[in-house]
Amino acid sequence: MSDFKPPVTVQKKGSASRRLVPLLVLLLIAVLAAAAFFLTRDEDEDEGSENPNGESINVTLFLSYIPSVQFAPLYVAADKGYFAEEGINIEFENSFNESDGVDRLAINDLQFGIISGEQVILARAQNKPLVYVMEWYHSFPVGVVVPADSDIADPADLAGKKVGVPGPFGASYIGLRAFLTAAGLTESDITLEPIGFTAPDQMCQRTVEAAVVYVANEPLTISQCYEVRVFNISDYANLVANGLVTNEETLQNNPDLVRSMIRAIQRGIEDTIANPQAAFDISLKYVTDLPEDQYDTQRQVLLNSVELWKSDTIGLTNPDAWVQTQIVLMDTGLLENPLQDLTQAYRTDLLPE
Numbered sequence: 001m002s003d004f005k006p007p008v009t010v011q012k013k014g015s016a017s018r019r020l021v022p023l024l025v026l027l028l029i030a031v032l033a034a035a036a037f038f039l040t041r042d043e044d045e046d047e048g049s050e051n052p053n054g055e056s057i058n059v060t061l062f063l064s065y066i067p068s069v070q071f072a073p074l075y076v077a078a079d080k081g082y083f084a085e086e087g088i089n090i091e092f093e094n095s096f097n098e099s100d101g102v103d104r105l106a107i108n109d110l111q112f113g114i115i116s117g118e119q120v121i122l123a124r125a126q127n128k129p130l131v132y133v134m135e136w137y138h139s140f141p142v143g144v145v146v147p148a149d150s151d152i153a154d155p156a157d158l159a160g161k162k163v164g165v166p167g168p169f170g171a172s173y174i175g176l177r178a179f180l181t182a183a184g185l186t187e188s189d190i191t192l193e194p195i196g197f198t199a200p201d202q203m204c205q206r207t208v209e210a211a212v213v214y215v216a217n218e219p220l221t222i223s224q225c226y227e228v229r230v231f232n233i234s235d236y237a238n239l240v241a242n243g244l245v246t247n248e249e250t251l252q253n254n255p256d257l258v259r260s261m262i263r264a265i266q267r268g269i270e271d272t273i274a275n276p277q278a279a280f281d282i283s284l285k286y287v288t289d290l291p292e293d294q295y296d297t298q299r300q301v302l303l304n305s306v307e308l309w310k311s312d313t314i315g316l317t318n319p320d321a322w323v324q325t326q327i328v329l330m331d332t333g334l335l336e337n338p339l340q341d342l343t344q345a346y347r348t349d350l351l352p353e
Contacts (some may be wrong), residue, residue: 003188067092069287077267124339141242178239179233317346
């Protein structure tokens with residue numbers, strides 16, 4: 001703009017020269033405004049989808065477990081800037097208390113969490129407006145582990161056996177009940193032993209003959225005592241696994257934020273499946289207390305988790321799994337009546353096309 005020279009004018013008496021000055025000022029303002037517009041547009045294209053005002057949003061993602069390589073896709077998405085590209089400053093909050101996450105999501109004290117599918121159904125039965133918007137694990141992550149030298153060769157052989165389970169609640173219990181039904185058994189056909197989250201210890205001490213476990217990690221721990229056989233419940237029942245959960249208020253007020261979270265996490269899952277070793281290396285930045293002598297075991301935990309994430313359409317939940325999960329919840333007595341509209345508990349239309 002320093003090279004701009006106004007045209008030469010002949011000064012005459014009157015107001016012509018005075019009118020020329022404001023016209024030049026208006027022209028200068030227009031040029032500057034146009035330059036600012038194109039500069040802002042270029043910056044927006046480089047930074048990805050952010051808020052209209054260009055500021056990033058702080059988002060806390062609730063995780064119902066300790067920092068672990070089982071959350072590798074989230075760490076990958078954070079480390080590679082996938083959340084940042086969506087205008088999200090992500091923070092992970094780890095906790096063993098899943099019910100706390102459910103309650104806080106219900107009152108919008110949290111906007112997002114990785115929550116078990118059955119907990120969403122139970123929450124909505126209590127008028128807690130949770131909505132499942134993206135599948136985390138494609139396969140239900142729970143199984144039944146037995147010693148390899150056991151006479152339990154198929155699910156029906158659990159009859160008369162002592163089976164350890166954290167308690168009559170949560171995904172482990174729901175999975176066991178579905179597993180028993182598939183085997184033609186009921187809970188009364190086994191001896192149910194509440195053991196909390198101590199399955200590896202109980203199995204190594206052989207205080208129970210079988211245990212309900214998370215298949216990605218607990219069988220590996222037990223196998224340090226003896227060889228094991230694992231029945232994946234996903235081979236026998238179609239149940240809703242963990243997923244990204246939000247609430248109706250967030251969906252109504254900021255659906256673009258929900259889509260942004262889904263995009264970032266989906267990219268993290270895809271990258272983790274494509275290159276588990278790179279994902280493991282990134283995870284070490286977040287799982288800072290992992291001893292080096294556990295690296296090989298945790299690499300295998302990650303590889304087991306990769307098998308749970310694999311899907312033809314990453315993130316897409318199966319409506320039939322919701323129907324089956326609700327049936328099991330009612331069979332256990334944890335759910336008294338079916339939801340009036342089960343489809344309100346989940347969304348399948350928010351994933352990228």
